[in-house]
Amino acid sequence: MSNQVPIKAAKVAHEIVELLRELGGARVSEVAEQMDMPTSTAHDYLRTLEQEEYLVKEGSLYQISTRYLQLGEQARLRRKAFEVTKPEIDELAEKTGEHANLMIEEHGRGVFLYKARGSVAVQLDTHAGMRVPLQTTALGKSMMAHRPREEVEAILDRHGMPKVTESTITSREALFDELDQIRERGYAYDDEERVKGMRCIAAPIIGENERAIAAVSVSGPKSRMRKERYTEEVPELVLSSANVVEVNLTYS
Known part of the structure:
Protein backbone atom coordinates (compact mmCIF):
# COMPACT_ATOMS: atom_id res chain seq x y z
CA MET A 1 0.00 0.00 0.00
CA THR A 66 -24.98 24.33 -0.69
CA ARG A 67 -23.37 21.37 1.05
CA TYR A 68 -20.22 23.45 1.31
CA LEU A 69 -22.16 26.03 3.31
CA GLN A 70 -23.11 23.31 5.77
CA LEU A 71 -19.54 22.03 6.01
CA GLY A 72 -18.17 25.54 6.41
CA GLU A 73 -20.68 26.37 9.10
CA GLN A 74 -19.84 23.21 11.02
CA ALA A 75 -16.13 23.97 10.82
CA ARG A 76 -16.71 27.50 12.05
CA LEU A 77 -18.98 26.43 14.87
CA ARG A 78 -16.40 23.90 16.00
CA ARG A 79 -14.19 26.78 16.81
CA LYS A 80 -15.33 27.92 20.18
CA ALA A 81 -13.59 31.23 19.66
CA PHE A 82 -16.08 32.18 16.96
CA GLU A 83 -19.12 31.76 19.18
CA VAL A 84 -17.56 33.62 22.07
CA THR A 85 -15.96 36.38 19.99
CA LYS A 86 -18.78 37.26 17.59
CA PRO A 87 -20.63 39.56 20.05
CA GLU A 88 -17.38 41.37 20.84
CA ILE A 89 -16.61 41.87 17.15
CA ASP A 90 -20.10 43.24 16.55
CA GLU A 91 -19.68 45.63 19.48
CA LEU A 92 -16.26 46.79 18.28
CA ALA A 93 -17.71 47.62 14.86
CA GLU A 94 -20.59 49.50 16.47
CA LYS A 95 -18.37 51.50 18.82
CA THR A 96 -15.75 52.46 16.24
CA GLY A 97 -17.88 52.61 13.08
CA GLU A 98 -15.09 50.71 11.30
CA HIS A 99 -14.39 47.11 10.30
CA ALA A 100 -13.91 44.67 13.18
CA ASN A 101 -12.39 41.29 12.46
CA LEU A 102 -11.70 37.86 13.92
CA MET A 103 -8.81 35.83 12.53
CA ILE A 104 -7.37 32.40 13.22
CA GLU A 105 -4.22 30.72 11.92
CA GLU A 106 -4.59 27.62 9.81
CA HIS A 107 -1.76 25.83 7.96
CA GLY A 108 0.47 28.85 8.46
CA ARG A 109 -1.94 31.42 6.98
CA GLY A 110 -4.31 33.89 8.54
CA VAL A 111 -7.97 33.04 7.97
CA PHE A 112 -10.67 35.67 8.44
CA LEU A 113 -13.35 33.88 10.43
CA TYR A 114 -15.77 36.73 10.95
CA LYS A 115 -16.11 40.41 10.03
CA ALA A 116 -18.53 43.09 11.21
CA ARG A 117 -18.89 46.38 9.39
CA GLY A 118 -19.50 49.62 11.26
CA SER A 119 -21.62 52.53 10.13
CA VAL A 120 -18.83 54.44 8.34
CA ALA A 121 -16.61 51.51 7.30
CA VAL A 122 -15.13 51.63 3.81
CA GLN A 123 -15.44 48.79 1.31
CA LEU A 124 -12.73 46.15 1.72
CA ASP A 125 -11.88 42.83 0.05
CA THR A 126 -11.94 40.84 3.31
CA HIS A 127 -14.53 38.13 3.80
CA ALA A 128 -15.06 35.04 5.94
CA GLY A 129 -12.72 32.28 4.78
CA MET A 130 -10.24 34.64 3.11
CA ARG A 131 -6.62 33.56 3.63
CA VAL A 132 -3.71 35.99 3.84
CA PRO A 133 0.00 35.85 4.73
CA LEU A 134 0.28 36.30 8.48
CA GLN A 135 3.03 38.91 8.41
CA THR A 136 0.93 41.29 6.27
CA THR A 137 -1.69 41.96 8.96
CA ALA A 138 -1.84 43.19 12.54
CA LEU A 139 -4.01 40.16 13.28
CA GLY A 140 -1.41 37.75 11.98
CA LYS A 141 1.50 39.50 13.67
CA SER A 142 -0.30 39.56 17.02
CA MET A 143 -0.75 35.78 16.80
CA MET A 144 2.84 35.16 15.70
CA ALA A 145 4.06 37.23 18.65
CA HIS A 146 2.53 34.61 20.94
CA ARG A 147 3.78 31.51 19.18
CA PRO A 148 7.17 29.80 19.66
CA ARG A 149 9.88 31.30 17.44
CA GLU A 150 10.57 27.92 15.79
CA GLU A 151 6.89 27.71 14.78
CA VAL A 152 7.03 31.19 13.24
CA GLU A 153 10.25 30.29 11.43
CA ALA A 154 8.57 27.18 10.02
CA ILE A 155 5.64 29.28 8.76
CA LEU A 156 8.02 31.71 7.06
CA ASP A 157 9.97 28.82 5.53
CA ARG A 158 6.75 27.40 4.11
CA HIS A 159 5.02 30.55 2.87
CA GLY A 160 7.76 33.13 2.59
CA MET A 161 7.16 36.82 3.24
CA PRO A 162 5.28 38.07 0.18
CA LYS A 163 5.32 41.81 -0.44
CA VAL A 164 1.73 43.03 -0.81
CA THR A 165 2.30 46.80 -0.49
CA GLU A 166 5.33 49.06 -0.20
CA SER A 167 4.94 48.87 3.58
CA THR A 168 4.77 45.08 3.94
CA ILE A 169 7.42 43.59 6.22
CA THR A 170 9.66 41.34 4.12
CA SER A 171 12.67 41.01 6.44
CA ARG A 172 12.77 38.31 9.11
CA GLU A 173 14.93 40.48 11.34
CA ALA A 174 12.44 43.36 11.12
CA LEU A 175 9.53 41.01 11.74
CA PHE A 176 11.01 39.42 14.86
CA ASP A 177 11.94 42.87 16.20
CA GLU A 178 8.32 43.91 15.76
CA LEU A 179 7.02 40.72 17.37
CA ASP A 180 9.09 41.58 20.45
CA GLN A 181 7.45 45.02 20.55
CA ILE A 182 3.98 43.50 20.15
CA ARG A 183 4.53 41.21 23.13
CA GLU A 184 5.61 44.17 25.26
CA ARG A 185 2.80 46.46 24.05
CA GLY A 186 0.04 43.85 24.01
CA TYR A 187 -1.28 44.71 20.55
CA ALA A 188 -0.11 44.99 16.96
CA TYR A 189 -0.25 47.64 14.27
CA ASP A 190 -0.67 47.28 10.51
CA ASP A 191 0.20 50.56 8.83
CA GLU A 192 -0.79 50.09 5.15
CA GLU A 193 0.98 46.70 5.14
CA ARG A 194 -1.77 44.76 3.34
CA VAL A 195 -4.04 47.46 1.95
CA LYS A 196 -2.73 50.87 0.92
CA GLY A 197 -4.45 53.65 2.83
CA MET A 198 -5.68 51.37 5.64
CA ARG A 199 -4.48 50.98 9.21
CA CYS A 200 -5.34 48.20 11.63
CA ILE A 201 -4.91 47.47 15.33
CA ALA A 202 -5.15 43.89 16.61
CA ALA A 203 -4.82 42.03 19.89
CA PRO A 204 -4.30 38.30 20.34
CA ILE A 205 -6.67 35.97 22.15
CA ILE A 206 -4.42 33.91 24.42
CA GLY A 207 -5.30 30.34 25.29
CA GLU A 208 -3.47 27.69 27.24
CA ASN A 209 0.32 27.81 27.55
CA GLU A 210 0.29 31.53 26.63
CA ARG A 211 -0.35 30.58 23.00
CA ALA A 212 -2.43 32.81 20.69
CA ILE A 213 -5.45 30.93 19.35
CA ALA A 214 -7.00 33.86 17.46
CA ALA A 215 -6.92 37.64 17.18
CA VAL A 216 -9.40 40.52 17.02
CA SER A 217 -8.90 43.83 15.26
CA VAL A 218 -10.32 47.12 14.08
CA SER A 219 -9.29 48.51 10.70
CA GLY A 220 -10.05 51.83 9.08
CA PRO A 221 -8.75 54.48 6.68
CA LYS A 222 -5.50 56.17 7.61
CA SER A 223 -7.31 59.52 7.55
CA ARG A 224 -9.48 58.41 10.50
CA MET A 225 -6.94 56.22 12.30
CA ARG A 226 -4.74 59.07 13.52
CA LYS A 227 -3.32 60.56 16.70
CA GLU A 228 -4.94 59.41 19.97
CA ARG A 229 -7.55 57.36 18.13
CA TYR A 230 -4.77 55.24 16.60
CA THR A 231 -2.42 55.16 19.58
CA GLU A 232 -4.86 55.01 22.52
CA GLU A 233 -8.62 54.86 21.90
CA VAL A 234 -8.88 51.96 19.45
CA PRO A 235 -6.06 49.93 21.05
CA GLU A 236 -7.87 50.14 24.41
CA LEU A 237 -11.12 48.92 22.85
CA VAL A 238 -9.38 46.06 21.04
CA LEU A 239 -7.46 44.98 24.14
CA SER A 240 -10.63 45.09 26.20
CA SER A 241 -12.49 42.90 23.70
CA ALA A 242 -9.65 40.38 23.57
CA ASN A 243 -9.61 40.22 27.37
CA VAL A 244 -13.38 39.64 27.57
CA VAL A 245 -13.07 36.82 25.04
CA GLU A 246 -10.23 35.19 26.99
CA VAL A 247 -12.28 35.23 30.19
CA ASN A 248 -15.37 33.87 28.43
CA LEU A 249 -13.34 31.12 26.79
CA THR A 250 -11.97 30.10 30.17
CA TYR A 251 -15.32 29.89 31.92
CA SER A 252 -17.78 28.96 29.15
Missing part, protein backbone atom coordinates in the same frame (compact mmCIF):
# COMPACT_ATOMS: atom_id res chain seq x y z
CA SER A 2 1.45 3.35 -1.02
CA ASN A 3 2.02 6.05 1.60
CA GLN A 4 2.38 8.75 -1.03
CA VAL A 5 0.41 11.91 -0.27
CA PRO A 6 -1.49 13.79 -1.47
CA ILE A 7 -3.69 11.26 -3.29
CA LYS A 8 -3.89 12.60 -6.83
CA ALA A 9 -7.62 11.98 -7.37
CA ALA A 10 -8.55 13.85 -4.19
CA LYS A 11 -6.23 16.72 -5.12
CA VAL A 12 -7.73 16.99 -8.61
CA ALA A 13 -11.27 16.91 -7.21
CA HIS A 14 -10.48 19.82 -4.91
CA GLU A 15 -8.87 21.73 -7.77
CA ILE A 16 -12.03 21.26 -9.84
CA VAL A 17 -14.18 22.55 -7.00
CA GLU A 18 -11.92 25.60 -6.65
CA LEU A 19 -12.15 26.18 -10.40
CA LEU A 20 -15.94 26.07 -10.30
CA ARG A 21 -15.90 28.53 -7.42
CA GLU A 22 -13.70 30.94 -9.35
CA LEU A 23 -15.76 30.64 -12.55
CA GLY A 24 -19.14 30.65 -10.86
CA GLY A 25 -19.93 27.35 -12.56
CA ALA A 26 -18.71 25.66 -15.76
CA ARG A 27 -19.53 23.07 -18.38
CA VAL A 28 -17.66 19.80 -18.81
CA SER A 29 -15.72 21.12 -21.80
CA GLU A 30 -14.61 24.21 -19.88
CA VAL A 31 -13.40 22.14 -16.93
CA ALA A 32 -11.55 19.77 -19.27
CA GLU A 33 -9.84 22.69 -21.00
CA GLN A 34 -8.92 24.53 -17.78
CA MET A 35 -7.69 21.37 -16.07
CA ASP A 36 -5.91 20.10 -19.19
CA MET A 37 -7.59 16.70 -19.06
CA PRO A 38 -9.74 14.58 -21.43
CA THR A 39 -13.42 15.53 -21.52
CA SER A 40 -14.37 12.02 -20.39
CA THR A 41 -12.16 12.35 -17.30
CA ALA A 42 -13.60 15.75 -16.44
CA HIS A 43 -17.09 14.30 -16.83
CA ASP A 44 -16.28 11.43 -14.45
CA TYR A 45 -15.02 13.81 -11.78
CA LEU A 46 -18.00 16.14 -12.14
CA ARG A 47 -20.56 13.32 -12.09
CA THR A 48 -18.94 11.80 -8.99
CA LEU A 49 -18.95 15.13 -7.15
CA GLU A 50 -22.58 15.64 -8.18
CA GLN A 51 -23.59 12.18 -6.96
CA GLU A 52 -21.91 12.91 -3.62
CA GLU A 53 -23.94 16.16 -3.51
CA TYR A 54 -20.95 18.49 -3.60
CA LEU A 55 -22.04 19.85 -6.98
CA VAL A 56 -25.38 20.54 -8.64
CA LYS A 57 -26.06 20.47 -12.36
CA GLU A 58 -28.33 23.07 -13.93
CA GLY A 59 -28.72 22.28 -17.59
CA SER A 60 -25.17 21.67 -18.77
CA LEU A 61 -23.64 23.86 -16.05
CA TYR A 62 -22.03 22.38 -12.93
CA GLN A 63 -21.99 24.53 -9.81
CA ILE A 64 -20.94 24.16 -6.18
CA SER A 65 -23.79 22.93 -4.00
Whole structure:
Protein backbone atom coordinates (compact mmCIF):
# COMPACT_ATOMS: atom_id res chain seq x y z
CA MET A 1 0.00 0.00 0.00
CA SER A 2 1.45 3.35 -1.02
CA ASN A 3 2.02 6.05 1.60
CA GLN A 4 2.38 8.75 -1.03
CA VAL A 5 0.41 11.91 -0.27
CA PRO A 6 -1.49 13.79 -1.47
CA ILE A 7 -3.69 11.26 -3.29
CA LYS A 8 -3.89 12.60 -6.83
CA ALA A 9 -7.62 11.98 -7.37
CA ALA A 10 -8.55 13.85 -4.19
CA LYS A 11 -6.23 16.72 -5.12
CA VAL A 12 -7.73 16.99 -8.61
CA ALA A 13 -11.27 16.91 -7.21
CA HIS A 14 -10.48 19.82 -4.91
CA GLU A 15 -8.87 21.73 -7.77
CA ILE A 16 -12.03 21.26 -9.84
CA VAL A 17 -14.18 22.55 -7.00
CA GLU A 18 -11.92 25.60 -6.65
CA LEU A 19 -12.15 26.18 -10.40
CA LEU A 20 -15.94 26.07 -10.30
CA ARG A 21 -15.90 28.53 -7.42
CA GLU A 22 -13.70 30.94 -9.35
CA LEU A 23 -15.76 30.64 -12.55
CA GLY A 24 -19.14 30.65 -10.86
CA GLY A 25 -19.93 27.35 -12.56
CA ALA A 26 -18.71 25.66 -15.76
CA ARG A 27 -19.53 23.07 -18.38
CA VAL A 28 -17.66 19.80 -18.81
CA SER A 29 -15.72 21.12 -21.80
CA GLU A 30 -14.61 24.21 -19.88
CA VAL A 31 -13.40 22.14 -16.93
CA ALA A 32 -11.55 19.77 -19.27
CA GLU A 33 -9.84 22.69 -21.00
CA GLN A 34 -8.92 24.53 -17.78
CA MET A 35 -7.69 21.37 -16.07
CA ASP A 36 -5.91 20.10 -19.19
CA MET A 37 -7.59 16.70 -19.06
CA PRO A 38 -9.74 14.58 -21.43
CA THR A 39 -13.42 15.53 -21.52
CA SER A 40 -14.37 12.02 -20.39
CA THR A 41 -12.16 12.35 -17.30
CA ALA A 42 -13.60 15.75 -16.44
CA HIS A 43 -17.09 14.30 -16.83
CA ASP A 44 -16.28 11.43 -14.45
CA TYR A 45 -15.02 13.81 -11.78
CA LEU A 46 -18.00 16.14 -12.14
CA ARG A 47 -20.56 13.32 -12.09
CA THR A 48 -18.94 11.80 -8.99
CA LEU A 49 -18.95 15.13 -7.15
CA GLU A 50 -22.58 15.64 -8.18
CA GLN A 51 -23.59 12.18 -6.96
CA GLU A 52 -21.91 12.91 -3.62
CA GLU A 53 -23.94 16.16 -3.51
CA TYR A 54 -20.95 18.49 -3.60
CA LEU A 55 -22.04 19.85 -6.98
CA VAL A 56 -25.38 20.54 -8.64
CA LYS A 57 -26.06 20.47 -12.36
CA GLU A 58 -28.33 23.07 -13.93
CA GLY A 59 -28.72 22.28 -17.59
CA SER A 60 -25.17 21.67 -18.77
CA LEU A 61 -23.64 23.86 -16.05
CA TYR A 62 -22.03 22.38 -12.93
CA GLN A 63 -21.99 24.53 -9.81
CA ILE A 64 -20.94 24.16 -6.18
CA SER A 65 -23.79 22.93 -4.00
CA THR A 66 -24.98 24.33 -0.69
CA ARG A 67 -23.37 21.37 1.05
CA TYR A 68 -20.22 23.45 1.31
CA LEU A 69 -22.16 26.03 3.31
CA GLN A 70 -23.11 23.31 5.77
CA LEU A 71 -19.54 22.03 6.01
CA GLY A 72 -18.17 25.54 6.41
CA GLU A 73 -20.68 26.37 9.10
CA GLN A 74 -19.84 23.21 11.02
CA ALA A 75 -16.13 23.97 10.82
CA ARG A 76 -16.71 27.50 12.05
CA LEU A 77 -18.98 26.43 14.87
CA ARG A 78 -16.40 23.90 16.00
CA ARG A 79 -14.19 26.78 16.81
CA LYS A 80 -15.33 27.92 20.18
CA ALA A 81 -13.59 31.23 19.66
CA PHE A 82 -16.08 32.18 16.96
CA GLU A 83 -19.12 31.76 19.18
CA VAL A 84 -17.56 33.62 22.07
CA THR A 85 -15.96 36.38 19.99
CA LYS A 86 -18.78 37.26 17.59
CA PRO A 87 -20.63 39.56 20.05
CA GLU A 88 -17.38 41.37 20.84
CA ILE A 89 -16.61 41.87 17.15
CA ASP A 90 -20.10 43.24 16.55
CA GLU A 91 -19.68 45.63 19.48
CA LEU A 92 -16.26 46.79 18.28
CA ALA A 93 -17.71 47.62 14.86
CA GLU A 94 -20.59 49.50 16.47
CA LYS A 95 -18.37 51.50 18.82
CA THR A 96 -15.75 52.46 16.24
CA GLY A 97 -17.88 52.61 13.08
CA GLU A 98 -15.09 50.71 11.30
CA HIS A 99 -14.39 47.11 10.30
CA ALA A 100 -13.91 44.67 13.18
CA ASN A 101 -12.39 41.29 12.46
CA LEU A 102 -11.70 37.86 13.92
CA MET A 103 -8.81 35.83 12.53
CA ILE A 104 -7.37 32.40 13.22
CA GLU A 105 -4.22 30.72 11.92
CA GLU A 106 -4.59 27.62 9.81
CA HIS A 107 -1.76 25.83 7.96
CA GLY A 108 0.47 28.85 8.46
CA ARG A 109 -1.94 31.42 6.98
CA GLY A 110 -4.31 33.89 8.54
CA VAL A 111 -7.97 33.04 7.97
CA PHE A 112 -10.67 35.67 8.44
CA LEU A 113 -13.35 33.88 10.43
CA TYR A 114 -15.77 36.73 10.95
CA LYS A 115 -16.11 40.41 10.03
CA ALA A 116 -18.53 43.09 11.21
CA ARG A 117 -18.89 46.38 9.39
CA GLY A 118 -19.50 49.62 11.26
CA SER A 119 -21.62 52.53 10.13
CA VAL A 120 -18.83 54.44 8.34
CA ALA A 121 -16.61 51.51 7.30
CA VAL A 122 -15.13 51.63 3.81
CA GLN A 123 -15.44 48.79 1.31
CA LEU A 124 -12.73 46.15 1.72
CA ASP A 125 -11.88 42.83 0.05
CA THR A 126 -11.94 40.84 3.31
CA HIS A 127 -14.53 38.13 3.80
CA ALA A 128 -15.06 35.04 5.94
CA GLY A 129 -12.72 32.28 4.78
CA MET A 130 -10.24 34.64 3.11
CA ARG A 131 -6.62 33.56 3.63
CA VAL A 132 -3.71 35.99 3.84
CA PRO A 133 0.00 35.85 4.73
CA LEU A 134 0.28 36.30 8.48
CA GLN A 135 3.03 38.91 8.41
CA THR A 136 0.93 41.29 6.27
CA THR A 137 -1.69 41.96 8.96
CA ALA A 138 -1.84 43.19 12.54
CA LEU A 139 -4.01 40.16 13.28
CA GLY A 140 -1.41 37.75 11.98
CA LYS A 141 1.50 39.50 13.67
CA SER A 142 -0.30 39.56 17.02
CA MET A 143 -0.75 35.78 16.80
CA MET A 144 2.84 35.16 15.70
CA ALA A 145 4.06 37.23 18.65
CA HIS A 146 2.53 34.61 20.94
CA ARG A 147 3.78 31.51 19.18
CA PRO A 148 7.17 29.80 19.66
CA ARG A 149 9.88 31.30 17.44
CA GLU A 150 10.57 27.92 15.79
CA GLU A 151 6.89 27.71 14.78
CA VAL A 152 7.03 31.19 13.24
CA GLU A 153 10.25 30.29 11.43
CA ALA A 154 8.57 27.18 10.02
CA ILE A 155 5.64 29.28 8.76
CA LEU A 156 8.02 31.71 7.06
CA ASP A 157 9.97 28.82 5.53
CA ARG A 158 6.75 27.40 4.11
CA HIS A 159 5.02 30.55 2.87
CA GLY A 160 7.76 33.13 2.59
CA MET A 161 7.16 36.82 3.24
CA PRO A 162 5.28 38.07 0.18
CA LYS A 163 5.32 41.81 -0.44
CA VAL A 164 1.73 43.03 -0.81
CA THR A 165 2.30 46.80 -0.49
CA GLU A 166 5.33 49.06 -0.20
CA SER A 167 4.94 48.87 3.58
CA THR A 168 4.77 45.08 3.94
CA ILE A 169 7.42 43.59 6.22
CA THR A 170 9.66 41.34 4.12
CA SER A 171 12.67 41.01 6.44
CA ARG A 172 12.77 38.31 9.11
CA GLU A 173 14.93 40.48 11.34
CA ALA A 174 12.44 43.36 11.12
CA LEU A 175 9.53 41.01 11.74
CA PHE A 176 11.01 39.42 14.86
CA ASP A 177 11.94 42.87 16.20
CA GLU A 178 8.32 43.91 15.76
CA LEU A 179 7.02 40.72 17.37
CA ASP A 180 9.09 41.58 20.45
CA GLN A 181 7.45 45.02 20.55
CA ILE A 182 3.98 43.50 20.15
CA ARG A 183 4.53 41.21 23.13
CA GLU A 184 5.61 44.17 25.26
CA ARG A 185 2.80 46.46 24.05
CA GLY A 186 0.04 43.85 24.01
CA TYR A 187 -1.28 44.71 20.55
CA ALA A 188 -0.11 44.99 16.96
CA TYR A 189 -0.25 47.64 14.27
CA ASP A 190 -0.67 47.28 10.51
CA ASP A 191 0.20 50.56 8.83
CA GLU A 192 -0.79 50.09 5.15
CA GLU A 193 0.98 46.70 5.14
CA ARG A 194 -1.77 44.76 3.34
CA VAL A 195 -4.04 47.46 1.95
CA LYS A 196 -2.73 50.87 0.92
CA GLY A 197 -4.45 53.65 2.83
CA MET A 198 -5.68 51.37 5.64
CA ARG A 199 -4.48 50.98 9.21
CA CYS A 200 -5.34 48.20 11.63
CA ILE A 201 -4.91 47.47 15.33
CA ALA A 202 -5.15 43.89 16.61
CA ALA A 203 -4.82 42.03 19.89
CA PRO A 204 -4.30 38.30 20.34
CA ILE A 205 -6.67 35.97 22.15
CA ILE A 206 -4.42 33.91 24.42
CA GLY A 207 -5.30 30.34 25.29
CA GLU A 208 -3.47 27.69 27.24
CA ASN A 209 0.32 27.81 27.55
CA GLU A 210 0.29 31.53 26.63
CA ARG A 211 -0.35 30.58 23.00
CA ALA A 212 -2.43 32.81 20.69
CA ILE A 213 -5.45 30.93 19.35
CA ALA A 214 -7.00 33.86 17.46
CA ALA A 215 -6.92 37.64 17.18
CA VAL A 216 -9.40 40.52 17.02
CA SER A 217 -8.90 43.83 15.26
CA VAL A 218 -10.32 47.12 14.08
CA SER A 219 -9.29 48.51 10.70
CA GLY A 220 -10.05 51.83 9.08
CA PRO A 221 -8.75 54.48 6.68
CA LYS A 222 -5.50 56.17 7.61
CA SER A 223 -7.31 59.52 7.55
CA ARG A 224 -9.48 58.41 10.50
CA MET A 225 -6.94 56.22 12.30
CA ARG A 226 -4.74 59.07 13.52
CA LYS A 227 -3.32 60.56 16.70
CA GLU A 228 -4.94 59.41 19.97
CA ARG A 229 -7.55 57.36 18.13
CA TYR A 230 -4.77 55.24 16.60
CA THR A 231 -2.42 55.16 19.58
CA GLU A 232 -4.86 55.01 22.52
CA GLU A 233 -8.62 54.86 21.90
CA VAL A 234 -8.88 51.96 19.45
CA PRO A 235 -6.06 49.93 21.05
CA GLU A 236 -7.87 50.14 24.41
CA LEU A 237 -11.12 48.92 22.85
CA VAL A 238 -9.38 46.06 21.04
CA LEU A 239 -7.46 44.98 24.14
CA SER A 240 -10.63 45.09 26.20
CA SER A 241 -12.49 42.90 23.70
CA ALA A 242 -9.65 40.38 23.57
CA ASN A 243 -9.61 40.22 27.37
CA VAL A 244 -13.38 39.64 27.57
CA VAL A 245 -13.07 36.82 25.04
CA GLU A 246 -10.23 35.19 26.99
CA VAL A 247 -12.28 35.23 30.19
CA ASN A 248 -15.37 33.87 28.43
CA LEU A 249 -13.34 31.12 26.79
CA THR A 250 -11.97 30.10 30.17
CA TYR A 251 -15.32 29.89 31.92
CA SER A 252 -17.78 28.96 29.15
